[in-house]
Amino acid sequence: xxxxxxxxxxxxxxxxxxxxxxxxxxxxxxxxxxxxxxxxxxxxxxxxxxxxxxxxxxxxxxxxxxxxx
Amino acid sequence: xxxxxxxxxxxxxxxxxxxxxxxxxxxxxxxxxxxxxxxxxxxxxxxxxxxxxxxxxxxxxxxxxxxxxxxxxxxxxxxxxxxxxxxxxxxxxxxxxxxxxxxxxxxxxxxxxxxxxxxxxxxxxxxxxxxxxxxxxxxxxxxxxxxxxxxxxxxxxxxxxxxxxxxxxxxxxxxxxxxxxxxxxxxxxxxxxxxxxxxxxxxxxxxxxxxxxxxxxxxxxxxxxxxxxxxxxxxxxxxxxxxxxxxxxxxxxxxxxxxxxxxxxxxxxxxxxxxxxxxxxxxxxxxxxxxxxxxxxxxxxxxxxxxxxxxxxxxxxxxxxxxxxxxxxxxxxxxxxxxxxxxxxxxxxxxxxxxxxxxxxxxxxxxxxxxxxxxxxxxxxxxxxxxxxxxxxxxxxxxxxxxxxxxxxxxxxxxxxxxxxxxxxxxxxxxxxxxxxxxxxxxxxxxxxxxxxxxxxxxxxxxxxxxxxxxxxxxxxxxxxxxxxxxxxxxxxxxxxxxxxxxxxxxxxxxxxxxxxxxxxxxxxxxxxxxxxxxxxxxxxxxxxxxxxxxxxxxxxxxxxxxxxxxxxx
Numbered sequence: 001x002x003x004x005x006x007x008x009x010x011x012x013x014x015x016x017x018x019x020x021x022x023x024x025x026x027x028x029x030x031x032x033x034x035x036x037x038x039x040x041x042x043x044x045x046x047x048x049x050x051x052x053x054x055x056x057x058x059x060x061x062x063x064x065x066x067x068x069x
Numbered sequence: 070x071x072x073x074x075x076x077x078x079x080x081x082x083x084x085x086x087x088x089x090x091x092x093x094x095x096x097x098x099x100x101x102x103x104x105x106x107x108x109x110x111x112x113x114x115x116x117x118x119x120x121x122x123x124x125x126x127x128x129x130x131x132x133x134x135x136x137x138x139x140x141x142x143x144x145x146x147x148x149x150x151x152x153x154x155x156x157x158x159x160x161x162x163x164x165x166x167x168x169x170x171x172x173x174x175x176x177x178x179x180x181x182x183x184x185x186x187x188x189x190x191x192x193x194x195x196x197x198x199x200x201x202x203x204x205x206x207x208x209x210x211x212x213x214x215x216x217x218x219x220x221x222x223x224x225x226x227x228x229x230x231x232x233x234x235x236x237x238x239x240x241x242x243x244x245x246x247x248x249x250x251x252x253x254x255x256x257x258x259x260x261x262x263x264x265x266x267x268x269x270x271x272x273x274x275x276x277x278x279x280x281x282x283x284x285x286x287x288x289x290x291x292x293x294x295x296x297x298x299x300x301x302x303x304x305x306x307x308x309x310x311x312x313x314x315x316x317x318x319x320x321x322x323x324x325x326x327x328x329x330x331x332x333x334x335x336x337x338x339x340x341x342x343x344x345x346x347x348x349x350x351x352x353x354x355x356x357x358x359x360x361x362x363x364x365x366x367x368x369x370x371x372x373x374x375x376x377x378x379x380x381x382x383x384x385x386x387x388x389x390x391x392x393x394x395x396x397x398x399x400x401x402x403x404x405x406x407x408x409x410x411x412x413x414x415x416x417x418x419x420x421x422x423x424x425x426x427x428x429x430x431x432x433x434x435x436x437x438x439x440x441x442x443x444x445x446x447x448x449x450x451x452x453x454x455x456x457x458x459x460x461x462x463x464x465x466x467x468x469x470x471x472x473x474x475x476x477x478x479x480x481x482x483x484x485x486x487x488x489x490x491x492x493x494x495x496x497x498x499x500x501x502x503x504x505x506x507x508x509x510x511x512x513x514x515x516x517x518x519x520x521x522x523x524x525x526x527x528x529x530x531x532x533x534x535x536x537x538x539x540x541x542x543x544x545x546x547x548x549x550x551x552x553x554x555x556x557x558x559x560x561x562x563x564x565x566x567x568x569x570x571x572x573x574x575x576x577x578x579x580x581x582x583x584x585x586x587x588x589x590x591x592x593x594x595x596x597x598x599x600x601x602x603x604x605x606x607x608x609x610x611x612x613x614x615x616x617x618x619x620x621x622x623x624x625x626x627x628x629x630x631x632x633x634x635x636x637x638x639x
Contacts, residue, residue: 004357005316005319005353005354005357007313007316008309008312008313008350009309009312009313011313013281013282016236016237016281046304046307046310051272053271053272053273054268054272054273054274057274057278057279058237058279058280058281058282059265059277059278059279059280059281059282059285060265060278061304061310061313061314063309063313067309
């Protein structure tokens with residue numbers, strides 16, 4: 001992400017071996033994990049519904065905030 | 070004495086400046102003189118009759134990587150005025166590829182680019198491994214200029230083997246990929262291509278998608294050393310994802326001083342806000358010093374299909390998708406099973422549209438029929454035939470498919486990127502480059518040729534969105550500048566004499582037709598150009614409407630390998 005241009009929507013890259021639980025724990029350490037996972041998944045339906053065997057990859061974008069209203 | 074003089078031409082020099090009546094002279098494959106008047110004589114003198122003389126068109130997004138090894142003309146690009154094609158897009162190239170990876174690379178290429186396996190296998194010789202060997206395999210048989218990107222997926226595969234499909238690279242592996250990219254650039258690669266989208270023949274992400282951000286950053290650093298370009302396929306259907314990708318590209322461009330081009334910039338009725346939002350983001354990044362080039366195709370998307378191969382038209386209709394994924398016998402049985410048939414008809418009318426497309430089954434066209442007594446249906450819509458027969462259009466499609474043992478070919482026409490009112494503005498935006506044509510790919514699905522003629526017929530003549538000079542600039546000078554093709558793209562003394570002479574009142578892409586000209590007697594869809602009168606490649610007549618494609622002279626053809634990348638002065 002650019003240091004000088006604010007992203008339109010916050011996001012992170014997954015780390016090697018990440019799953020929803022690990023991302024939730026890393027991005028929202030203060031929140032209950034199940035609740036954080038539910039939010040993350042609702043903001044990233046394109047990853048949730050990606051057909052197997054194509055799982056999450058290190059080059060994917062994982063949104064960590066909702067879309068603009 | 071010049072080799073060639075073209076007189077009495079309306080010269081559009083590719084810079085975007087006003088056209089003027091004049092002449093152009095060629096010597097030894099290069100433009101020797103250009104102006105309102107040229108004195109002297111030439112071995113060949115052509116009277117242009119007031120037609121437009123422009124630089125040869127450049128097609129920046131093609132997949133002739135396999136075809137170019139058996140067809141050095143990249144047909145039918147030349148007849149559409151294209152004198153330079155840029156291959157190797159979307160992370161996929163035919164080199165560098167080790168012998169043990171040929172089967173995998175072939176399968177991926179055939180899957181993503183929809184090249185028939187029989188044609189691919191009959192045409193490919195695979196007598197190379199390195200990038201340099203690949204270029205040497207067709208260098209002496211070119212009738213068109215060819216530039217080739219190095220594919221990120223191939224770099225990974227070469228360095229990491231099967232692990233390229235499974236994990237991120239180690240630091241040592243990234244360093245080896247950097248060296249391999251340098252080797253490709255030294256051999257003549259134009260830049261690097263990558264993808265955040267594509268999947269392989271086993272529905273797994275292509276290898277480059279397993280790259281951690283640091284890997285792509287390291288490869289872009291090498292591009293910076295050479296002043297080379299990167300092409301990428303982003304999630305082009307989702308505004309939020311695309312804008313985030315544009316930010317990533319902006320950062321890479323600024324950090325390494327490189328140009329990045331993404332394709333496609335694609336309009337659809339599902340997300341009409343996407344293109345304006347993406348362009349706003351590109352403008353912002355440009356204002357901060359990034360060089361980001363969105364590529365937009367000129368034509369709407371058509372999808373042609375038979376039921377023996379899964380096609381994305383059905384991807385959001387679960388019963389259709391499940392049925393088509395089965396064996397042919399099972400699909401035929403499902404199409405005749407009353408319960409499943411009812412579900413299929415329901416889903417045809419009541420389901421979410423696939424990504425970036427708007428699909429209406431009754432509008433499907435019967436494209437090709439297998440049985441002679443059905444051939445009268447070809448070219449007609451299901452809706453039209455069903456009305457005549459008093460039946461449901463979807464039932465009709467199923468009946469026809471069953472009767473013809475799934476060999477009937479249907480077309481979903483203009484299912485995306487089809488709103489002219491929304492496209493004209495962005496297409497004429499100075500930041501947007503014409504591209505994403507996909508020449509050489511999807512050959513059995515739809516014709517990927519003639520976007521050049523369509524730019525003039527649709528956007529210059531019909532919509533009036535671009536002037537003649539702007540359209541020529543978008544097919545020549547703009548692309549040459551963006552992609553670092555310093556020797557081409559404009560009509561100036563000293564530059565390569567790639568020329569196209571065309572009638573601005575009639576140039577067009579021609580109708581889509583099926584032609585059996587692939588190796589192994591395979592067919593493909595293509596278009597025969599109209600209004601293109603002569604095409605010169607490096608000063609030699611390569612195509613004329615009167616005589617067709619020029620034969621090789623003296624055992625040689627005059628196309629060249631084009632490379633723009635050179636090590637930057639440290």
